[in-house]
Amino acid sequence: MAEKNELRMTRVFDAPKRLVWxxxxxxxxxxxxxxxxxxxxxxxxxxxxNGGRFxxxxxxxxxxxxxxxxxxxxxxxxxxxxxxxxxxGVDVRTTVTFSENAGKTTLAVHQTYSKETEATRGxxxxxxxxxxxxxxxxxxxx
Amino acid sequence: xxxxxxxxVTFAALAHPTRRAIVARLAKGEATVMxxxxxxAISQPAISKHLKVLEEAGLVTRGREGxxxxxxxxxxxxxxxxxxxxxxxxxxxxxxxxxxxxLVEMKEKEKEKRRGRKE
Numbered sequence: 001m002a003e004k005n006e007l008r009m010t011r012v013f014d015a016p017k018r019l020v021w022x023x024x025x026x027x028x029x030x031x032x033x034x035x036x037x038x039x040x041x042x043x044x045x046x047x048x049x050n051g052g053r054f055x056x057x058x059x060x061x062x063x064x065x066x067x068x069x070x071x072x073x074x075x076x077x078x079x080x081x082x083x084x085x086x087x088x089g090v091d092v093r094t095t096v097t098f099s100e101n102a103g104k105t106t107l108a109v110h111q112t113y114s115k116e117t118e119a120t121r122g123x124x125x126x127x128x129x130x131x132x133x134x135x136x137x138x139x140x141x142x
Numbered sequence: 143x144x145x146x147x148x149x150x151v152t153f154a155a156l157a158h159p160t161r162r163a164i165v166a167r168l169a170k171g172e173a174t175v176m177x178x179x180x181x182x183a184i185s186q187p188a189i190s191k192h193l194k195v196l197e198e199a200g201l202v203t204r205g206r207e208g209x210x211x212x213x214x215x216x217x218x219x220x221x222x223x224x225x226x227x228x229x230x231x232x233x234x235x236x237x238x239x240x241x242x243x244x245l246v247e248m249k250e251k252e253k254e255k256r257r258g259r260k261e
Contacts (some may be wrong), residue, residue, distance in 0.1 A: 009231065011238050015245040019252070023244055033240035109234060 007111045017100035020107065021077045024096070030056075039065070050074050054082065152219055155199035160184070161192045165201060165215065172205070172214040 013020055023029045031044040035058045042064075043057035048071065056067040069084030072093075080096045095110045156162055164178055179189040193213060196202040200219040205212045 007231070009234055011234075013238075013242060013245055015249055019245055019248050020241075023241055023248065029244060029248075033244050034237055107238075 008109065010106055010108045013105045013107065014103075015105055016103055017077050017098050017105045020098060020105040024080060047071070048074065054084075151199045152201065152222070155195050155201055158192065158195075160189075161196055164189070164192060164196065165220075168202065168213060168215040172212040174210040174212050176210070178213065 023033065025046070025048045027044045027046045030046060031041045034044075035041040035056070039058040039060045041056060042059050043055070045053075045055045047053050050071060050073060052071045052074075054069045054071065056069075058065045058067060067084055069082050071080065071082050073079065073081040077098055079098070081094070083091060083093045085091055093112045097108045097110075099106045099108075156165065160182060163182070167173060167178060167181075175186055175189055175193065178193070179186045182189065193202060193204075197204065201216055202213050203216055205214065
């Protein structure tokens, strides 16, 4: 069983590792995919090296939400570890690992939260599929 | 604070594969304990124990009608638990959807470059 304050997920991309790595390591690309809708990313600066800083400004309906973080570890085309503080005081540590098989790249994301909040409590991948199945149910009952 | 406690109880209740399976089954419609026990290799009393945990967490209620007392899902508590999970999971899923689109574009550009070099 997974630990309480963590989230794990994987996703396969139909592209070689080299390109997926590029999409993570260049600000011009990160700016285009990283921020979840409806947020936009008017500013993105990356010092893509061990110990380098990253600075993102996300915007939601005209309000700027800056995010400041640090690359803890970078192993080219293998692994990126970064930390950031979100939602007023939750330290998030994210590890992303890259692996390639037959031209497709698998990304594994492992996120841990150092301060337990309502938002992170029990982030448990095992629940995901159950919750998926239940999504339609709760919507139909609202 | 009270809501946080409710979330704790909800996730503790869902932290067992049998109970998750029961919840998933009830999402399709109400069922009696006997019907719920059928797909599992465990006894009815064991199922009843799991149901009790789900009931105490407010995820499941039992009907009053008849001896069978059918079980049904309570959507409200579940909805609260889903909200926070959604935030983090959605973040990555949405972002990765956009990464997918970007990668298609990057692959195309690379192909064009290679074509250009050949000419």
